[in-house]
Amino acid sequence: MPSLKRLTLVAVTALAVTFGGQVTPALAANPYERGPAPTVASIEATRGPFAIAQTTVARSGVTGFGGGTIYYPTTTTAGTFGAVAISPGYTASQSSVAWLGPRLASQGFVIITIDTLSTLDQPASRGRQLLAALDYLTASSTVRTRVDAGRLGVMGHSMGGGGSLAAATSRPGLQAAIPLTPWNTTKTWSSVQVPTLIIGAENDSVAPVASHAEPFYTSLPAGLDKAYLELNNASHSAPTSSNVTVAKYSISWLKRFIDNDTRYEQFLCPKPAGPAIQEYRDTCPHAG
Template identity: 35%
Template structure:
């Protein structure tokens, strides 16, 4: 019996060591945006195949009204495909397959369903190929097939996993700046919002975009501390000034959407420093009424795939429809927007979203520049956005599991922590 116990203990220790030594999963990059797209048919000239890979959720591909139909993208070289995102218009596929090919002729099915429901579908797949297509075999409506966006994520095709971002550590994430060199660019003609300063990595790669939105009476100074931290870890960050200092949360949500639209447009336009820097994925961070605006953007604009509302304020609004990953950062002694009044009810109502809630000491200003523990706040926000906007699971341990427990269990640092781990 003693020998068996010793053997079991040794095996358990060995498995623990092997698990700890396992290499981190590679981040997934958006590979399809702007690549050549083709389709079996188009409904008309206004709905071409290219509209489904242009990063604009206001344009779409649609087919003629018959089965089967397909839409495909040429990724330029053989890649490893790990995720496909479909943003269906009302005309969706009830039965379809995701297929890959090395030559555009012989196809391998990596996902198949006969019970599709349309809407936004994020599909984990495991395959490789130069060409990827969605092949519809049964329509869900009398119309054709129609996609606002067809996004293929993976690694390869000349894009290093994680865009050259090194493995994160506690020390590196708590530092004021990350591993990438950054520069700034002032948006010359803001459209739909007051002003914009973009901080971006100078390396030759494309990254997710993040909109920073201040609160009531706030300016770009509100969240200025966060822009270089995010940019130096692989984000293109637009720090926004509002149309007026008194804009309400609904208006701030619309301005987040407008800033995201212009940021993507700058990434697609030649002749400016942001050309080619945006990969089509968007997130947002906001304070107070700006945090309420983040919630509105997540609810109303499918291009925004993750958000961080800090000390969020938006009275008498239901956000149970939000399904995107959301990190609520609140302040224990907040007399304006205490978590119990806004963030906690929203958190509890969002049954379909991955969620994180952290309450820290301080008043309503705790997430702003010059207040609170920016090393910890920065680490959490960076990790959350890296995980959910880039799919970079190397950042998960700082939010879930033993690595984060030092933060979670420190009552001088965190007064309340809730999550939907494991992420």
């Protein structure tokens, strides 16, 4: 039987319900849907339907993280947007994840790619910095009025991916987490309550999936909306340059869980397959 949450997301715009002599409005369509109905072509495209702009966040103007770049839809008529903070990995700067900024923002999100306080920061610190960046984005950034503070997510590469798991652990109110070829000395994430997509790489010699991405995934709670995607014949650095597989499933996950947009469920369930995917696991059907 569909959950009440699912039912509230169904558009029933042509009907009204009469109860006790009162005519009440029908259930509204999902108010968080942004953009046209998706297709495989639309989630694989290098740009989505929204025109975007970007603004630089100076290190000197923020606390808790090392500055960054905000990418955001320019429309002022589509309502507020969900937002995602993205951290680079060990020794790297935001340039290593910069390709994700415009790609995700043009699909209807506000994205901040961050520099960390030190390029040597460990995952726990990167997790705190991701949350600091979200707090800045929603409370004091120049685009704060465009952001829905109740619909936020985190992503990160390598130690930034390990940081996204740490952020999800400490802030269960997040809507989505996507660790990209994550690295962390902590292997058990049983307290995570945030829908999580872990993307690993088959030939990763820095954070081998057998000791990082896979145990991270299996340690997540059994009842959690979660997925594990392993990139076929890919290395640790695969998420640091334009990658159609990383993009299409990240977009689908963020849309599904930050925007509650069930139009994107089709790309996640049934489990996808293809030459770019070595393995995919998911808890289909999603409950969230």
